[in-house]
Structures are given as structure tokens and as C-alpha cells.
Amino acid sequence: MSDFHSQFISAMGGQEERLEAFLTDPTHMVRARVYQNNSVTATADAIVKNFPTLEPIVGTEFLRATAIEFSNQHPPSSPVLTLYGAEFPVFLESFTPAASLPYLSAVAHLDRAWTEAMFAENAKPLAPQDLASLPDDRVSGLCPGLHPSTRLVESEWPALEIWQANRNDEAQGTVSIEQGWFGVFVWWSANGVATRQLEVGEAIFLKAIGLGASFGTAIEKGSSHAAPETLFNFFAEALAAGVFANPTITSMGKPS
Amino acid sequence: MTSSALPQNAGVGLKPEHYRDVMEAPLDKGLWVEVHPENYMTDGGPRRAWLEVIRGHRALSLHGVGLSLAGAEPLDKHHLARWGELVRQFEPASISEHVAWSVQDGTYFADLLPAPATRAALTQLTDNIDQMQNALGRTILIENPSLYMNLKGEMDEADFIVEACNQSGCGMLLDVNNVFVTANNIGRNAGAYVDAIPADLIGEVHLAGHAPDPVLGDALLIDNHGAPIAQPVWDLYQRLIRRVGPKPTLIERDANIPPFEELMVEVDHANALLHEGLKKVAAHV
Numbered sequence: 001m002s003d004f005h006s007q008f009i010s011a012m013g014g015q016e017e018r019l020e021a022f023l024t025d026p027t028h029m030v031r032a033r034v035y036q037n038n039s040v041t042a043t044a045d046a047i048v049k050n051f052p053t054l055e056p057i058v059g060t061e062f063l064r065a066t067a068i069e070f071s072n073q074h075p076p077s078s079p080v081l082t083l084y085g086a087e088f089p090v091f092l093e094s095f096t097p098a099a100s101l102p103y104l105s106a107v108a109h110l111d112r113a114w115t116e117a118m119f120a121e122n123a124k125p126l127a128p129q130d131l132a133s134l135p136d137d138r139v140s141g142l143c144p145g146l147h148p149s150t151r152l153v154e155s156e157w158p159a160l161e162i163w164q165a166n167r168n169d170e171a172q173g174t175v176s177i178e179q180g181w182f183g184v185f186v187w188w189s190a191n192g193v194a195t196r197q198l199e200v201g202e203a204i205f206l207k208a209i210g211l212g213a214s215f216g217t218a219i220e221k222g223s224s225h226a227a228p229e230t231l232f233n234f235f236a237e238a239l240a241a242g243v244f245a246n247p248t249i250t251s252m253g254k255p256s
Numbered sequence: 257m258t259s260s261a262l263p264q265n266a267g268v269g270l271k272p273e274h275y276r277d278v279m280e281a282p283l284d285k286g287l288w289v290e291v292h293p294e295n296y297m298t299d300g301g302p303r304r305a306w307l308e309v310i311r312g313h314r315a316l317s318l319h320g321v322g323l324s325l326a327g328a329e330p331l332d333k334h335h336l337a338r339w340g341e342l343v344r345q346f347e348p349a350s351i352s353e354h355v356a357w358s359v360q361d362g363t364y365f366a367d368l369l370p371a372p373a374t375r376a377a378l379t380q381l382t383d384n385i386d387q388m389q390n391a392l393g394r395t396i397l398i399e400n401p402s403l404y405m406n407l408k409g410e411m412d413e414a415d416f417i418v419e420a421c422n423q424s425g426c427g428m429l430l431d432v433n434n435v436f437v438t439a440n441n442i443g444r445n446a447g448a449y450v451d452a453i454p455a456d457l458i459g460e461v462h463l464a465g466h467a468p469d470p471v472l473g474d475a476l477l478i479d480n481h482g483a484p485i486a487q488p489v490w491d492l493y494q495r496l497i498r499r500v501g502p503k504p505t506l507i508e509r510d511a512n513i514p515p516f517e518e519l520m521v522e523v524d525h526a527n528a529l530l531h532e533g534l535k536k537v538a539a540h541v
């Protein structure tokens with residue numbers, strides 16, 4: 001690191017006198033704060049923009065202060081600020097000033113999943129017609145994996161209800177906040193980012209697919225918590241919604 | 257050398273809220289668009305899909321903010337690779353970056369930080385420009401910075417940038433608002449700066465708004481791209497265009513984004529000044 005660059009960073013951190021040797025006018029030392037302010041504003045703006053559901057819950061001032069605290073501890077490592085804040089939901093779990101809102105992290109996880117689904121690779125999903133000509137046992141043996149845009153968010157709070165009530169301008173009534181198990185699936189659909197509340201068996205099925213299991217095996221695993229007919233219906237719904245990856249049919253279903 | 261295939265008209269910084277407006281704007285204005293490639297460095301998604309559509313109808317400029325050309329470290333190869341991917345997909349008419357730095361030890365500072373105009377800094381800058389141009393297989397434009405403090409240097413900033421262009425074969429993106437803001441902030445002559453840049457190096461011009469610092473007021477102007485272009489900046493632009501002739505000119509607005517029609521008023525004004533120059537040339541033929 002050159003001496004100038006190193007001293008400039010120190011000056012941005014508050015040690016403005018480090019710049020004196022590099023300035024024609026020493027009174028300009030305090031102006032390091034302008035660069036610091038620009039930098040902090042840009043990173044905090046990115047967090048506020050990337051987690052839009054939190055603002056109506058905690059207010060602009062609190063969210064900005066939280067974003068600044070986060071960016072001090074986790075400064076961006078990349079200029080791609082659209083994707084900045086991957087660690088923010090986990091940061092919120094132990095952020096003491098937000099302790100009275102224990103579901104905040106879960107809502108942030110959903111915002112993050114929404115962003116990741118939105119900017120995921122535009123891969124063509126597996127479609128019902130891809131399977132139309134295959135015999136049932138062949139379909140059962142397929143191991144397609146999940147579409148790259150899919151995300152599963154699990155929490156002990158009704159994150160999706162809170163998220164839906166705050167994501168858009170129109171509040172959708174009050175949400176009864178009771179702890180339990182809540183699974184939300186997020187993916188890129190033909191109509192934009194889609195969300196769906198999951199039952200436990202459905203989540204087990206999707207997780208198994210994500211880990212490389214065949215449709216048959218995934219339904220078997222999910223059956224520990226759901227009736228097989230329910231899972232067959234869910235499979236058809238998920239297939240139509242485009243949540244499975246689309247490896248070429250000729251290579252699918254072969255024993256590996 | 258202009259290093260740019262952009263039309264010699266006014267263009268506009270493309271914002272997601274204006275995607276549809278840009279598509280519907282009359283084609284006869286020769287409107288072109290510029291984006292920060294960092295906002296499109298995703299695996300996929302609707303922004304890239306929109307840009308692909310708009311790219312089919314408008315000339316496109318990719319104007320980076322994060323490569324840190326004036327940094328003390330080698331360029332981030334991962335970031336440069338993503339640049340390359342965008343250049344291959346969108347085949348932009350122009351590629352530009354800043355004479356500034358923003359990355360150090362793996363941290364991105366999210367601002368365009370200044371570097372002193374020294375011989376050592378010039379070598380570092382030209383090495384980085386070479387690396388960018390070689391990686392992308394394209395000639396780039398480099399933009400003069402807005403400064404908030406007067407750094408000791410070994411040459412004038414204009415000479416520093418012209419020398420970097422001459423050594424690396426790149427062109428210059430002359431930001432007239434940055435010239436005005438810097439001149440105000442560190443006591444430099446804006447007109448002399450603009451006059452010092454050779455016409456054939458200028459591949460693009462930027463115009464934007466600024467704001468007084470909340471504490472120091474007009475003594476320190478902040479290049480915030482959040483206001484209409486100020487009259488003294490228009491005056492400086494007119495002085496430039498009368499000397500160098502028409503150049504692709506961008507209306508930049510990155511904060512307090514107004515309705516598209518408001519930006520088009522500034523686009524029309526820039527076009528009027530560009531055409532005024534053309535009429536003068538025609539009158540002398």
C-alpha cells in the first residue's frame with residue numbers, strides 16, 4: 001500500500017492530521033470527512049435499498065443507523081452494491097438495539113432471498129411438457145436439482161406474513177406473531193419474484209431435491225411429515241411454477 | 257482519436273425508473289444512454305434483460321465506478337472479468353472509468369477517492385489503464401475527478417491526465433461539473449483547465465448538478481449528481497464546445513431522480529448548444 005493511500009484511509013477514519021504532509025492547504029484536512037460521509041452514505045443507502053421491508057417496521061432513522069453500524073463491521077468488498085448485505089440478516093440476530101423485534105432478522109432473510117432470486121442466472125426451468133412423454137418411473141428417477149433462483153428461508157417467526165404486510169405501501173392488517181416453524185420458498189417466476197409458505201413436508205421435499213435427490217426419493221423423505229398425495233400435488237404445483245432446474249432430459253434419470 | 261462511437265448528441269444516465277421512458281423517447285434526438293456496469297454485474301435478472309432490450313435501440317456507454325484505476329494495488333481480476341462479460345454481451349459504444357481509487361486491502365470504499373498528480377501515481381495509473389484496455393480489448397476514456405482538497409502534486413491535473421492518455425492511448429471523458437466543483441473547492445481556474453485539454457482526446461463530456469456542503473456552504477461544493485445542472489457549468493460547457501466542436505454529452509443524475517421529462521429538458525439544452533457549434537462551423541465553410 002502506498003503511503004498516501006494508507007494515510008488517506010486513516011484520515012477518513014478520523015485521523016485527519018495524517019494528510020497534512022500531502023496537502024498544499026492544511027485547513028483542507030477536515031475535508032477528509034466529506035469522503036468518509038460519501039462512503040458511509042453510499043453503503044448505508046445500499047442496505048436501506050436492499051432491505052426495503054425493514055424501513056416500515058423500524059423507521060428510516062433506525063434502519064440507517066443500523067446500516068451504518070453494519071457497514072462499519074462488514075464494509076463492502078465489492079463495488080457491486082446491488083448484492084451488498086449478504087451478512088446483514090445474521091448481523092441483525094445479535095444486534096442488541098433491535099432485540100425487541102426478534103423477527104426482524106427473519107424478515108431481512110426474506111428481503112435477501114428476494115434480491116438473490118431477482119438477480120439469479122436466467123436459466124430455463126424444468127417445465128411440465130418436458131416430462132409429458134416420460135413414463136412415471138422415469139420421472140420418479142429424475143434428479144433435476146433446484147432452479148438457481150430458488151431460496152428456502154426457515155425461521156421461528158411468521159416472516160412471510162410480516163414481510164407481505166410491510167413490503168408494499170398498502171398495509172394488509174395486523175399480523176399475529178406467534179413462534180413456531182415457518183418455511184418460505186422464494187423463486188423467480190414468469191411474473192417476477194414469487195413467494196410461498198411451505199408445510200414441513202414440502203420443505204423436506206424441496207431440500208432433498210436441492211441436495212440432488214430424485215423426485216421419488218424426495219417424496220419419500222417428505223412423506224415423513226405429509227401425505228404422499230399432498231406431496232404429489234405439491235410436486236405438480238412446483239413443476240408448473242418453474243422451481244426445478246432443467247438438465248437435458250437425455251441425461252436425466254440415468255443411474256449415476 | 258475520440259475513443260468513442262457514441263453519437264455526437266446528448267445522452268442520459270439510465271435509471272431503472274426510466275427504462276420505459278427511454279424506450280419511448282423519440283429516436284430523432286439521437287438519445288444515447290450510459291449505465292454504471294456495477295449495477296448490471298449480476299448473474300441474471302430483469303435489469304440485464306431491460307438493458308439488452310434498450311441496447312437494441314440506443315447506443316450504450318458503460319461507465320465504471322469501482323475499478324480503482326488510481327489505486328495503489330493491482331486491479332481486481334474478478335471485477336475486471338465481470339467487466340469483460342458485460343462488454344462481450346452488450347458491445348458498448350464507449351467504455352470509461354475514473355481517475356480515482358476506491359478499493360484498498362479488499363475493502364470497497366464506495367466513493368471516488370483522490371490521488372496526487374505525481375510521477376509515481378502517473379505510472380500506477382497508466383499501468384492500470386493498460387491492464388483494463390488489454391483485458392477488455394478496447395480503448396477506454398478516463399474521467400477527471402471532483403476534488404474536495406488540494407493535494408500536493410508534481411504537475412497540473414490537466415497535464416497529468418493528458419499525459420496518462422498519451423502514454424496509454426486512452427481518451428478523456430471531460431466532466432465539466434467536476435472541473436467547476438474542483439476549481440471552486442481548491443482555487444483553480446476552471447476555464448484554463450477546460451482550455452488545456454486537446455480536442456482530439458475528448459471522447460465524451462459529462463454534465464451534472466452539485467450542492468453546497470451543509471457545513472461550509474458554497475466554499476465546498478459536493479459533486480452529488482442530485483440537482484439540475486448549474487448555469488456556470490452550462491457556461492463552461494458552451495466555452496468547451498465552441499472550442500472543440502460537438503462531443504457526445506451525458507446528462508448525469510444519480511440522486512433525487514426527477515421525472516424523465518425534466519432530464520429531457522437538459523438533454524434538449526445540451527443538444528441546442530451542440531448544434532449551435534455545428535451552425536457556426538457551417539457558417540464558416
